[in-house]
Amino acid sequence: MKKLLLMVGLSILALQAQEFNAPMQTYMQALSLEAKNTDSTFNGFDAKRGETLFQSKHMGKKGVEISCTTCHTINLKNNGQNVNTNKSILPLAPSVNTGRLSDVKEVEKWLRRNFNDVLNREGTAREKGDVLSYIITQ
Amino acid sequence: MKKIILGTMVVASLAFSGSVPVVADALYQKECASCHFGYQPALLNKASWEKVMGSLSDHFGTDASLNKEDHQAILSYLVRNAGNGKITTNNDTTRITQSAYFKKEHRKIPLNVITQKEVGSLANCMACHTTADKGSYSERDIVVPNYGRWE
Numbered sequence: 001m002k003k004l005l006l007m008v009g010l011s012i013l014a015l016q017a018q019e020f021n022a023p024m025q026t027y028m029q030a031l032s033l034e035a036k037n038t039d040s041t042f043n044g045f046d047a048k049r050g051e052t053l054f055q056s057k058h059m060g061k062k063g064v065e066i067s068c069t070t071c072h073t074i075n076l077k078n079n080g081q082n083v084n085t086n087k088s089i090l091p092l093a094p095s096v097n098t099g100r101l102s103d104v105k106e107v108e109k110w111l112r113r114n115f116n117d118v119l120n121r122e123g124t125a126r127e128k129g130d131v132l133s134y135i136i137t138q
Numbered sequence: 139m140k141k142i143i144l145g146t147m148v149v150a151s152l153a154f155s156g157s158v159p160v161v162a163d164a165l166y167q168k169e170c171a172s173c174h175f176g177y178q179p180a181l182l183n184k185a186s187w188e189k190v191m192g193s194l195s196d197h198f199g200t201d202a203s204l205n206k207e208d209h210q211a212i213l214s215y216l217v218r219n220a221g222n223g224k225i226t227t228n229n230d231t232t233r234i235t236q237s238a239y240f241k242k243e244h245r246k247i248p249l250n251v252i253t254q255k256e257v258g259s260l261a262n263c264m265a266c267h268t269t270a271d272k273g274s275y276s277e278r279d280i281v282v283p284n285y286g287r288w289e
Contacts (some may be wrong), residue, residue, distance in 0.1 A: 062199040084200050085174040086258040109205070114202040 018094040019134050027104045028132065034125035037112065042126060050134030059090060061117050068118060068131075076138040093138035101136055156276035158223075163215045169208060173200070175264045178220035178273055181234045187216040190232045198232075212245045247282070254282035 020028060028045070035042045052057060055074065060066035069090060072080040079097045080089035094100045111131075115123035123131070154163075158180035161167050167176050168282070191213045195203040204212065229237035235244075244260060252260055263270040266288075269279040280288040 032284040060197075082173055084198070086255070086262060087174055105205075107202075113203060116195070123140065 008039070018101075020136060023104050024101060024107070028129060030096065031125045031129040035129060038124070045126070045129040045133040047130070047133040047137050050130035050132070054134055058119050061120050066118050068137075070116065070118075076135060077119055088130075092135055094136060095138060101132060107132070156222065156274065158273045159198075159219070160271070160273040165208060166215050167211060168211050169204060171175075172260065173202065175270060177234060178245070179216050179219035180223060181227060182216075182221060182232075183223055183226040184217050184220040185214070186226070186229055186232055187220050191216065193232070233261070251282060251285055254284060 001079040012027050017085055032045065035045075054068045054072075056082070057065050057067045066083070069084050072092050077091050079091060091097045092100055094102075111123055115121065115127070158178045161171075161178055165212050166179075170176055182190070191195075191209065194209070197203050203209075224239045225234065225237055227239060229235070231237075234240055240260075246258075251257065257265040263275075266280055266282045267275050268281050269276075277288065282288055
């Protein structure tokens with residue numbers, strides 16, 4: 001009985017958390033395969049690692065310190081602002097902005113650009129998967 | 139009489155120089171207005187647009203790269219609708235804000251008005267030209283933040 005309650009409880013939690021749609025799941029699986037191929041110790045994406053990466057500062061493309069939070073803020077449910085142009089950016093959190101992380105083409109394009117701006121290189125499969133695993137929980 | 143006609147012509151040509159055709163391409167609007175205002179194609183000449191589109195992965199210090207297909211479609215939209223008016227004359231840079239005509243028109247704006255956070259850069263057309271998205275840059279629609287109407 002206790003087990004059953006726990007299971008019901010867990011599945012309600014799972015329902016409340018956002019989930020990737022089918023095309024995004026396929027994309028995540030491809031990233032996962034790529035991560036495994038380049039690193040045999042890889043055993044799954046980690047939202048916590050993604051959060052740390054998201055908040056960490058780097059010497060970016062412009063040679064000044066920058067992080068993902070510079071434009072998206074530390075609270076992904078808030079509006080952000082593009083540090084280069086002052087244009088406001090709608091929240092990244094899918095819980096308040098349902099269109100986020102729903103279109104693979106959009107996600108690939110922005111991860112390529114944003115990793116280049118922040119890390120001065122493209123993200124690895126693991127980094128991309130980690131960061132997406134973090135954002136989807138927001 | 140001649141004077142009135144002349145006067146009318148001058149006003150008409152000024153008004154014309156202050157307006158450009160609006161952006162009429164959904165892909166351009168989606169891709170090139172995500173970080174800033176969507177500059178109308180007539181604001182740069184063909185050569186300038188080709189330069190802009192040739193260096194998107196290092197676009198004014200940021201990565202604005204596109205996939206091949208979208209890149210080709212946007213380049214062709216820009217080239218087809220590139221400008222040849224005053225604002226594009228002798229501009230061989232990738233910036234509208236570097237054209238001689240643009241610089242002349244904006245030379246009287248105090249620096250602290252440009253650097254304030256509501257504007258940030260002269261590239262932020264919409265901050266002062268309230269109808270820039272409708273292709274209109276005429277003086278009567280200019281409201282400079284914390285400065286008021288420009289007259």
